[in-house]
Structure formats: structure tokens, C-alpha cells
Amino acid sequence: ELKVEQNPLFLSMQEGKNYTIYCNYSTTSDRLYWYRQDPGKSLESLFVLLSNGAVKQEGRLMASLDTKARLSTLHITAAVHDLSATYFCAVDSRGGSNYKLTFGKGTLLTVNP
Amino acid sequence: GAGVSQTPSNKVTEKGKYVELRCDPISGHTALYWYRQSLGQGPEFLIYFQGTGAADDSGLPNDRFFAVRPEGSVSTLKIQRTERGDSAVYLCASSLGGKNTEAFFGQGTRLTVV
DSSP: OOOEEEEOSEEEEETTOOEEEEEEESSOOSOEEEEEEOTTSOEEEEEEEOSTTOEEEETTEEEEEETTTTEEEEEEOSOOGGGOEEEEEEEETTSSOOSOEEEOOOEEEEEEO | OOSOEEEOSEEEEOTTOOEEEEEEOOTTOOEEEEEEEOTTSOOEEEEEEETTEEEEOTTOOSTTEEEEOTTSSOEEEEEOSOOGGGOEEEEEEEEOOSTTOOOEEOOOEEEEEO
């Protein structure tokens, strides 16, 4: 059974600081997603990482994937308040079928002024 | 519509009652998914449709849960004899289907069983 673990589960940081959220998964997969969820809102897709060594950046967020280590990271640079949300990683356990994502528990990020 | 639409957005029901949750996928999306998100947890897979048929229903927790998609578009998730443990946000997503296509999520239906 595929397990996806995120840490930390709670992250409180000051504006302007950098931090990294980690996502470990237990079985082979080469397709990993990062989502953002605001309270009461839908899941917003941030990144899709499709291969070992993939790195994607959007604004202050950068995601990477190491399939050999079964690890993905979401790095936050110079955090701003607008980044406060819950971030989920999800792993596709069916080799690209995209129909059975296994999610981590999420990281609740709070950015304080 | 522009996105995945779910109705109702909130549903409160009494224990033992029957409920139906509706999902309107993005037009043209052949694949449709239901997930359940409990408080403080990540979404958990329930069922996947490709067209009209349920390609994988292995995530449905028990036989009180059933989902249909009779015309390959709108889907209904049905829960019989609801229990308090069924309280959660039920998320629907759709995609074009096929390899490596992105799924888009609706805003969910918050179900509360009292």
C-alpha cells in the first residue's frame, strides 16, 4: 500500500524567510503533484513533476522530485502572507493513469507579518 | 461551466438518512473521480469513472456508498443509512482521461451527519 508522508504538518513562518516542505512516499512512482488548498476552497494544482530530477518554479515556490529517494520538496523563498494555505503532495500510484492519487496529510502554512 | 461544479456545497442530514451528492465535470472530460477529505486529512480516493463505467471503485468504504454516471457526464455519489463517521468533504475531480492528463477539482460538498 502506497503511503505518502509530509512534514512538517504545521509550519508557522515569518514573512521574508525561507523554508522547505518534504514529501516522502513508499513505492515507486514517477508522477507527483503539489496542490494548494485555501480554507473552504478547492484544490489548486501547483506543480506536476513527471520525472526524476524534475524541478519546477512558480513565483516564490519551487518543487523538485527525486524518484530514487522517493522524495519531493516544496521550497518557499521569501515567504509572503498570501502563501498562507494548506499544501498537499499527491502521488500517482498507477504509473501515469492519473486516477488514483494518494495524498499526504497536508502542511498548514501560516506566514506571519 | 468553466470548472467542476458540485452541489450542494453543504448538506446536513440526520443519521440513517439517504443523501445524494452531485458533480458536474468540465465539459468534454471523460474521466471523473470522487475523493473524500476528513478534517485534518488529505483527500482519499473513492471511485473513478472513465465514461459511464466505474473503472475502479476500490476506495468506496462499504456497500452503503454507490456512485453512478449514466450518461458519461454528471455523476451522483449516493450514501445510504448515513453514519456520523461519513461526515467529511466530498471532492469531485475530472480530467480529459488518458495518460498524464491533469485532474481539476471542484470545491466539494461538506456533508455533516448529525
